[in-house]
Amino acid sequence: MSSMPTIKSREIKIVQDIPISKTLKFWEGLKEGKVYATKCKKCGKVYFPPSADCPECLSSEMDWIELSSEAEIETFTHVVVRPTTFQQYKPYTVAIGKLKEGVRVLAWLTGFKLSQISVGMKVKLVAKISPEGYATYEFVPP
């Protein structure tokens, strides 16, 4: 890293086990091609990303609702310089889309040339299993 004299720190490898028991239906849903949000049974607020608890009314009674796939792009960027764990990918486009339900979703936008993408464009939100096996979701052409 440096032209100055340095010593190397001891190397560690960090992988965390992230709990998903409270949002399991969401992660399972992705495998079935569905994108779920939660809706508070008490006050009706819809959450995406799905939340097991409602900070509005402090209820933890939630319904799972399947999101419609229709979205409108609010903004986007094409990420060329990528972090360490994304080095194996080609540059990717990240977009934020607003869904009919009123929630916004941030995800990759695929299937378009960069020059074809614009704010206000209609796209479709789909669940997906990545080639490496990550359960995810992305925007694609409608």
Place this chain on the structure above:
Amino acid sequence: MRKVAVIGVGNSKFGNRSDVNVAELAFEAVKPSLEDAGISAKNVEFVAIGTAGAGAWYEELLPAVVAAEYCGLTKAGLMRCEAACASSSAAFQAAYSTIASGQADIAMALGVEKMREIDTPTAMEWIGRAGYYLWEFHNFGLTFPAYYALHATAHMAKFGTTEEDLALVAVKNHKYGSMNPIAHLQNRITVDDVLSSMVIASPLKLFDCCPMTDGSAAVILASEEKVKELGIDTPVWVAGIGYSSGTANLSKRLDYVGLEASVQAAQMAYKMAGIAPSQVDFAEFHDCFTIAEIMAYEDLGFCPKGEGAKLIREGQTEIGGKIPVNMDGGLKAKGHPIGTTGCSMIYEVTKQLREEAVERGRQVPLKNYIGLAHNVGGTGHYCYVTILRR
């Protein structure tokens, strides 16, 4: 609440500081701040340290104890503050409150950051994770430039701001950075240099982005009583502090053309200081990316929403304009050692208000003797606005 003044400031040279470790770097700011205040480390009753990358981009997990021991501050009340890129503004707020509440008479806020001990993709990784890892990084690899790029795209689509407008911010800040001996980047650049630099996250290019910088800055605060007792010549008073925060998920924001946390923090600070934006003589605005400075012009009330680009096009944020902004080169050219930036802004505002030791060409004209520092953490995840008055 008691009146509180800044009585001493220190700032290390910013840059690739692979010649020093985190403790040695802290000393480079602490020493001049103590000398400036005319006190010793033993007089400091409380120390708040702002730093973001402990254990990630540098090796120490408890940098506050490490830096305090190295600088002779052990036994003072001690804490580390994390507010991402606003960590040492949070530390300043903690030090201020300790004195304003009457718990201490002398306190220090210290920012220190070492960002260059790891390779660049790993630094991008850590900073990218500094939002909502689970929902916006894990599957999507959103980087820090990408967070602001999302704002740039939205601002350009809604208001017609152009890539040339963004470039003008970089050109201005490099111009003043070239006059600042502590700045990381001291080269002057042109609009073409910015436009032809490589794309990092569209529409942002390399020269739209602040560099990865190492650096430290320290600020010593004191009560009014202590100011008198020490015979401080030119105390700079804390006139207002405002703070706010924004959602971790960018997808939960209502729009992407400004930072709500900046608007709220600024309103709170103006109210406490009892001033309007028009009374501010000059400002330090958080310009981690060029779009951030344009949004700050609008969010802090120096022009209507959507007209930020006009301000930079007209040269209104240069010396001689309506509101000189980032006369130290800003984060863009001076550099952005994440946890250090807040205290480094206070350093610059204090030096400007004292009309001292500021290099020729970048001293701002003072009418009301009021300066403002606007420090954002993350992408509007945190915001602190501090108003100082001589």
